[in-house]
Amino acid sequence: xxxxxxxxGVSKPLLSKNMxxxxxxxxxxxxxxxxxxxxxxxxxxxPDACIVIVEKGDTKVAVPDYDYxxxxxxxxxxxxxxxxxxxxxxxxxxxx
Amino acid sequence: MTYFASGHGACPGCGLAIAVRNVLDALEGKCFxxxxxxxxxxxxxxxxxxxxxxxxxxxxxxxxxAVAAGIELALKALKRTDEGKVVVFAGDGATADIGIGTLSGxxxxxxxxxxxxxDNEAYQNTGNQQSGLTPMGSNTTTTPAGAIMxxxxxxxxxxxxxAVAHGLPYVASASVAFHADIRRxxxxxxxxxxxxxxxxxxxxxxxxxxxxxxxxxxxxxxxxTALYPIVEFENGELTRVRKIKERKPVEEYLKIQRRFRxxxxxxxxxxxxxxIQKIADENAKKYNLDL
Amino acid sequence: xxxxxxxxYSIAHAVKLCKPNVIAAYPITPQTEIVENLAKMxxxxxLEGCEYVTAESEFGAASILVGASAAGARTFxxxxxxxxxxxxxxxxxxxxxxxxxxxxxxxxxxxxxxxxWNDHQDSMVLRDGGLIQIHVETNQEAHDMVPxxxxxxxxxxxxxxxxxxxxxxxxxxxxxxVDLLDQDTVxxxxxxxxxxxxxxxxxxxxxxxxAPPHCYTEFxxxxxxxxxxxxxxxxxxxxxxAEVTGRDWGGHVVGEFLDDAELAIVSMGxxxxxxxxxxxxxxxxxxxxxxxxxxxxxxxxxxxxKEALKNANKILxxxxxxxxxxEGPVGIEVKSALFGLNPEFYSFAVGLGGRDxxxxxxxxxxxxxxxxxxxxxxxxxxxxxxxxxxx
Amino acid sequence: MSDILVEVRFHGRGGQGVVTAADMLAVxxxxxxxxxxxxxxxxxxxxxxxxxxxxxxxxxxxxSRDEIYYPDYVVVMDPTVIGPVKVDAxxxxxxxxxxxxxxxxxxxxxxxxxxxxxxxxxxTRMAMEHLGRPxxxxxxxxxFVGATGIIKIDSVLETVREWFSGELAEKNAKLITExxxxxxxxxxx
Numbered sequence: 020x021x022x023x024x025x026x027x028g029v030s031k032p033l034l035s036k037n038m039x040x041x042x043x044x045x046x047x048x049x050x051x052x053x054x055x056x057x058x059x060x061x062x063x064x065x066p067d068a069c070i071v072i073v074e075k076g077d078t079k080v081a082v083p084d085y086d087y088x089x090x091x092x093x094x095x096x097x098x099x100x101x102x103x104x105x106x107x108x109x110x111x112x113x114x115x
Numbered sequence: 116m117t118y119f120a121s122g123h124g125a126c127p128g129c130g131l132a133i134a135v136r137n138v139l140d141a142l143e144g145k146c147f148x149x150x151x152x153x154x155x156x157x158x159x160x161x162x163x164x165x166x167x168x169x170x171x172x173x174x175x176x177x178x179x180x181a182v183a184a185g186i187e188l189a190l191k192a193l194k195r196t197d198e199g200k201v202v203v204f205a206g207d208g209a210t211a212d213i214g215i216g217t218l219s220g221x222x223x224x225x226x227x228x229x230x231x232x233x234d235n236e237a238y239q240n241t242g243n244q245q246s247g248l249t250p251m252g253s254n255t256t257t258t259p260a261g262a263i264m265x266x267x268x269x270x271x272x273x274x275x276x277x278a279v280a281h282g283l284p285y286v287a288s289a290s291v292a293f294h295a296d297i298r299r300x301x302x303x304x305x306x307x308x309x310x311x312x313x314x315x316x317x318x319x320x321x322x323x324x325x326x327x328x329x330x331x332x333x334x335x336x337x338x339x340t341a342l343y344p345i346v347e348f349e350n351g352e353l354t355r356v357r358k359i360k361e362r363k364p365v366e367e368y369l370k371i372q373r374r375f376r377x378x379x380x381x382x383x384x385x386x387x388x389x390x391i392q393k394i395a396d397e398n399a400k401k402y403n404l405d406l
Numbered sequence: 407x408x409x410x411x412x413x414x415y416s417i418a419h420a421v422k423l424c425k426p427n428v429i430a431a432y433p434i435t436p437q438t439e440i441v442e443n444l445a446k447m448x449x450x451x452x453l454e455g456c457e458y459v460t461a462e463s464e465f466g467a468a469s470i471l472v473g474a475s476a477a478g479a480r481t482f483x484x485x486x487x488x489x490x491x492x493x494x495x496x497x498x499x500x501x502x503x504x505x506x507x508x509x510x511x512x513x514x515x516x517x518x519x520x521x522x523w524n525d526h527q528d529s530m531v532l533r534d535g536g537l538i539q540i541h542v543e544t545n546q547e548a549h550d551m552v553p554x555x556x557x558x559x560x561x562x563x564x565x566x567x568x569x570x571x572x573x574x575x576x577x578x579x580x581x582x583x584v585d586l587l588d589q590d591t592v593x594x595x596x597x598x599x600x601x602x603x604x605x606x607x608x609x610x611x612x613x614x615x616x617a618p619p620h621c622y623t624e625f626x627x628x629x630x631x632x633x634x635x636x637x638x639x640x641x642x643x644x645x646x647x648a649e650v651t652g653r654d655w656g657g658h659v660v661g662e663f664l665d666d667a668e669l670a671i672v673s674m675g676x677x678x679x680x681x682x683x684x685x686x687x688x689x690x691x692x693x694x695x696x697x698x699x700x701x702x703x704x705x706x707x708x709x710x711x712k713e714a715l716k717n718a719n720k721i722l723x724x725x726x727x728x729x730x731x732x733e734g735p736v737g738i739e740v741k742s743a744l745f746g747l748n749p750e751f752y753s754f755a756v757g758l759g760g761r762d763x764x765x766x767x768x769x770x771x772x773x774x775x776x777x778x779x780x781x782x783x784x785x786x787x788x789x790x791x792x793x794x795x796x797x
Numbered sequence: 798m799s800d801i802l803v804e805v806r807f808h809g810r811g812g813q814g815v816v817t818a819a820d821m822l823a824v825x826x827x828x829x830x831x832x833x834x835x836x837x838x839x840x841x842x843x844x845x846x847x848x849x850x851x852x853x854x855x856x857x858x859x860x861s862r863d864e865i866y867y868p869d870y871v872v873v874m875d876p877t878v879i880g881p882v883k884v885d886a887x888x889x890x891x892x893x894x895x896x897x898x899x900x901x902x903x904x905x906x907x908x909x910x911x912x913x914x915x916x917x918x919x920x921t922r923m924a925m926e927h928l929g930r931p932x933x934x935x936x937x938x939x940x941f942v943g944a945t946g947i948i949k950i951d952s953v954l955e956t957v958r959e960w961f962s963g964e965l966a967e968k969n970a971k972l973i974t975e976x977x978x979x980x981x982x983x984x985x986x
Binding site for chain 1: 502503504505565602603610611612613614615617620621624625627628
């Protein structure tokens with residue numbers, strides 16, 4: 020692969036998007052769309068900028084972007100409506 | 116619009132990433148960032164993996180204050196000040212220890228810069244070594260809790276007072292526990308001409324030994340115990356504090372973090388906890404925090 | 407216009423004509439009056455489009471210029487000695503970031519023992535840092551090199567910091583006639599700075615990235631290439647300068663009487679004038695000596711040095727610094743440039759920490775070397791009788 | 798080999814304008830068409846410390862930047878440095894010492910034990926009369942020019958009027974002229 024060597028190591032913006040960090044965590048958030056009030060608390064507090072309020076039909080709800088979600092649980096811990104649950108990824112579940 | 120993109124390398128639940136996002140959002144991306152060496156730089160500025168959506172520069176560990184001053188001077192000289200504000204992001208070590216000289220120079224000359232200290236209370240990038248802002252009793256790799264020593268001795272350097280003493284028009288502390296407050300303070304700072312200092316409490320999951328789910332709750336406990344007073348100074352006058360409804364004992368904050376675990380096991384641990392409680396009480400009195 | 411001025415002023419005046427955008431500085435003897443002169447110009451409104459600031463330290467001053475240069479400003483500072491060493495972390499960083507900061511280093515000895523006086527130890531410590539370095543002989547040359555430094559540093563093939571070394575006190579404090587440049591001449595030679603990349607919200611780039619092992623080497627290769635390209639750019643710009651001003655300072659090196667010289671003497675900086683004078687005197691008496699003045703020290707013009715010295719049987723280098731644990735830094739470079747040739751080699755460290763180098767001392771060293779009275783290798787010049795004791 | 802015409806060494810104390818004296822003569826000499834170079838002893842001297850400065854004049858560009866060990870002229874601004882400082886060190890056999898000294902040249906010559914020509918002038922008194930302060934550098938510039946005739950007095954007066962402004966320039970110009978005339982008379986040229 021050819022290395023691009025820019026003047027002084029200057030880099031283009033927002034290239035971290037190429038790094039999918041969705042596989043870092045063991046858990047992932049699940050939003051209860053009934054409970055979600057679209058208050059944006061999770062959106063403001065997600066360290067990874069990967070949960071946003073989007074329009075779904077008539078309502079607005081929080082939607083995690085699992086490509087980047089590291090499963091930290093900040094959104095779960097701050098949700099005032101108790102609308103987010105953390106679930107263990109399938110691969111980590113031990114079968115009984 | 117994203118100014119600090121997903122895909123950066125911060126630990127899950129990282130407090131400073133939260134602070135940075137809220138600062139940049141408050142400024143709507145109209146800013147120039149100078150960043151000192153530290154966690155933030157390492158997680159966000161790898162060549163061709165930059166997370167930044169605003170013009171950003173990292174030079175060295177101890178010079179972000181001066182680099183920001185240089186950007187501000189250049190924008191003035193080139194008549195480009197309308198492009199945006201100059202913002203520093205620096206860690207607590209870069210601010211209170213190695214970079215205090217360039218910070219002091221920047222504040223003394225009153226450059227039009229918003230200096231944000233991301234206070235995670237130790238050199239976390241290199242694995243939790245004590246800094247001037249490490250709190251009393253904290254177990255760090257350079258103040259390790261052992262048979263006779265119980266972590267960091269002495270208290271946090273009072274950077275807020277140091278900033279106020281420089282005659283700054285605006286000085287504030289904040290916490291990721293109150294993100295709307297961060298945004299309000301940054302917006303306010305942006306409207307004031309001159310040097311501004313804002314210190315934001317940003318829990319470090321790795322260094323503090325907490326879970327991502329405790330990032331915000333631990334930050335909130337620091338406030339609720341009065342160990343991290345949230346205050347605002349304008350032109351040297353204390354203009355606003357975040358009052359505490361029912362102040363909690365410091366144990367509640369300490370016990371959830373691995374860095375303070377030894378205090379609950381060591382025979383002399385209670386002594387240190389008492390001293391920490393004394394710090395909290397003094398904070399509450401100094402800033403009249405109790406409602 | 408020819409005017410009797412002090413060395414400081416010859417620099418400050420030239421800097422003003424180059425229309426810098428940001429000047430940041432911190433006082434240190436014997437540099438201070440350069441920035442004092444600039445401060446006075448700033449205070450009188452003579453530096454249009456420029457912000458002048460006195461920083462909290464040399465480290466702060468250099469850091470301010472990193473920010474300013476990255477934001478697209480033309481930048482200048484001056485320092486020396488401990489100040490240069492304090493700046494060094496930043497200057498090396500600026501080199502890697504390819505920021506064309508121009509600085510004047512008024513060469514001064516390093517502590518300890520503390521000495522405010524002249525030698526070249528300070529700039530030699532920065533030899534490997536990626537800064538272009540030249541040494542000047544007179545205040546006229548120092549004056550002329552300022553616009554040239556900006557032009558070369560900002561050349562898109564180069565983009566590196568540029569350090570003009572001038573001997574502290576010997577030049578800075580000397581009061582002598584200097585043909586001062588005028589604005590039109592400088593404007594015709596030096597275009598406004600047009601940075602290829604700079605910090606702007608219109609194109610929010612990331613500066614000062616860290617490079618993992620998979621690409622760090624390539625950045626250093628590119629930096630080395632830029633430095634080597636600077637050899638050509640400097641050469642062209644030296645020539646262009648001669649055309650524009652009629653003052654020809656020569657190329658990287660200036661050789662005199664070298665064709666048939668048995669002994670070639672190498673010198674750098676303000677001492678060179680007197681060495682030349684001594685060489686001329688010896689020539690009149692039939693002594694076959696020649697002079698090689700080195701102007702460009704980094705990038706090092708090895709090819710030109712070798713070519714100039716190829717005929718001499720003996721080489722004598724006058725050093726103004728010591729590479730402790732080996733020899734004198736200029737001698738080391740010259741010797742390496744002469745690889746393959748095998749002349750006798752002598753180097754003498756003279757004038758350390760401001761000790762005056764009288765003409766007689768130069769004459770004696772040169773004559774002794776010429777007459778074969780000296781052992782090959784590194785020597786100190788005049789050393790007083792001394793005794794080493796604990797206290 | 799060197800084309801230096803004249804080498805002058807100035808002695809005095811920090812704060813007396815020893816450097817300025819050499820500098821003013823460098824400017825005045827340049828006005829007369831010489832190449833000139835002046836420089837101080839490069840030191841950290843504070844007010845009152847013995848200091849020296851140097852002046853070279855030449856028809857050719859001056860390349861020697863070493864201190865002056867064999868001066869043609871020595872100018873002494875302050876009588877108290879004679880003794881603590883060997884002001885006559887290295888002076889050429891046909892050299893001249895021009896000193897601010899309250900007594901006659903013979904007395905000074907004898908007390909110094911030198912063989913060269915010595916001229917004295919009470920520059921302190923003259924400076925007090927004209928400036929009200931014992932700053933003798935301009936008086937000694939006048940005395941030097943009066944004793945040597947190397948530089949035109951008009952060039953010196955032009956220089957002093959560039960150096961200072963208003964009343965101070967005129968006071969110094971008068972002082973220089975008086976010292977110049979006095980020394981010219983003494984040296985009879």
